[in-house]
Amino acid sequence: MSETDDKHAVPDMPDTTGTITMEVARFRPDRESEPSWDSYDVPLRKEWAVLDGLNHIKDQLDGTLSYRWSCRMGICGSCGMTVNGEPKLTCSTFLTDYAPGPVRVEPLANFPVIRDLVVDIEDFMAKLPTVKPWLVSGDEEPAEDSEYRQTPAEMDDYRRYSMCINCMLCYSACPVYALDPDFIGPAAIALAQRYNLDSRDEGNEDRRDVLASAEGVWACTFVGECSVACPKDVDPAGAIQRYKLTAATQAVKDLLLPRGAR
Amino acid sequence: MTTKRSPEPFAWLLFSSGGMAAAMLIPVLLLLFGIVFPLGWLSAPSHDRLAAVLTHPVTLLVLFGLCVLALFHWAHRFRYTLYDGLQLRKAAPVIAVLCYGGAAVGSVIAAFVLIRAL
Structure with a gap:
């Protein structure tokens, strides 16, 4: 090995010249009633993510494998799957971290499986608009050339929650959602808070009925797995806890104060 | 999806x-x-002094508040332990009554014990 190679060598990197076995959950509803496992040996390269392994299988080994992906750079939120039991974005989960293997790839937990690694996300898609995750403005339309100015501090209030990419890893990680499918869930509540805490938004009261319901924040028991699973560091558990305090304060006000003073 | 308060x-x-x-x-x-008093790291207050502190109405009020809040903290946590941990969601109303009822009974007992110290 030359001196230059030595300098660029990454210490403690597992051997990247061999292969790794990927055990992939298969489910073909037209042919079988229960999911099964297929094993594939794929090249183990240090720059290969689990998604690259799946693409290798699809292109070279078995074209019948179905899974969702798009951007390969952790922003589209399509490629969430269960890797060795944990919900992960497969495009940013590297095969070398699981060497010598095998790596088990399953569909996201807590969602019905359509085929192989593709899950039905209809439940989340139906819940998301109920929290109105958009800027709700008052009756007064702004003048044509006006701007909604915001200070950096005002932006910091919601910025973290705006990083959500709707990948649904948090739903897959949430034990409450597993037990109670009516729970609105971590991402939807974090996205509601993204707008509630935005200085330009006036939709707090519109979102309250859904957020402060038994299926809203009150279903959460603060297990915190959503924030562990989140690949974008959104901290949905923190968003939910913050809204619990908001909702509880409002509930006390509703009880104690006359309607006009709330 | 219900939106009941x-x-x-x-x-x-x-x-x-x-x-x-x-x-x-x-x-x-x-x-x-x-730890601190039994090991003598600090000299323990005398019995008379401690008794005087403990029978002061403000101390009793603080201790009562602590007992009530801690009991309701337990009730809420235990309720969810039974709901989710033991998967007893079907018995939710009974569990809620038992847990919060237990905390309420505990609060009454705490009040009784503390008032007797007056």
């Missing part, structure tokens, strides 16, 4: 203030009376 915020406020009160007061009390 839930009584949960009040249970949660008792739960969270109970957790806060217990976390702030109980470790200090355990440290002082369980």
Whole structure:
């Protein structure tokens, strides 16, 4: 090995010249009633993510494998799957971290499986608009050339929650959602808070009925797995806890104060 | 999806203030009376002095508040342990009555014990 190679060598990197076995959950509803496992040996390269392994299988080994992906750079939120039991974005989960293997790839937990690694996300898609995750403005339309100015501090209030990419890893990680499918869930509540805490938004009261319901924040028991699973560091558990305090304060006000003073 | 207002915020406020009160007061009390005084790191207050502090109405009120909040903290947590941990969601109303009812009974007992100290 030359001196230059030595300098660029990454210490403690597992051997990247061999292969790794990927055990992939298969489910073909037209042919079988229960999911099964297929094993594939794929090249183990240090720059290969689990998604690259799946693409290798699809292109070279078995074209019948179905899974969702798009951007390969952790922003589209399509490629969430269960890797060795944990919900992960497969495009940013590297095969070398699981060497010598095998790596088990399953569909996201807590969602019905359509085929192989593709899950039905209809439940989340139906819940998301109920929290109105958009800027709700008052009756007064702004003048044509006006701007909604915001200070950096005002932006910091919601910025973290705006990083959500709707990948649904948090739903897959949430034990409450597993037990109670009516729970609105971590991402939807974090996205509601993204707008509630935005200085330009006036939709707090519109979102309250859904957020402060038994299926809203009150279903959460603060297990915190959503924030562990989140690949974008959104901290949905923190968003939910913050809204619990908001909702509880409002509930006390509703009880104690006359309607006009709330 | 129902959007019924839930009584949960009040249970949660008792739960969270109970957790806060217990976390702030109980470790200090355990440290002082369980370790520091028995090991003689600090000289323990005399019995008369401690009795005077304990029978002061303000102390009794603080202790009563701590007991009530800690009991409701327990009730809320235990309720969810039974709901989710043991998967007893079907018995939810019974569990809620038993847990919060137990905390209420405990609060009455605490009041009784503390009033007797007056």
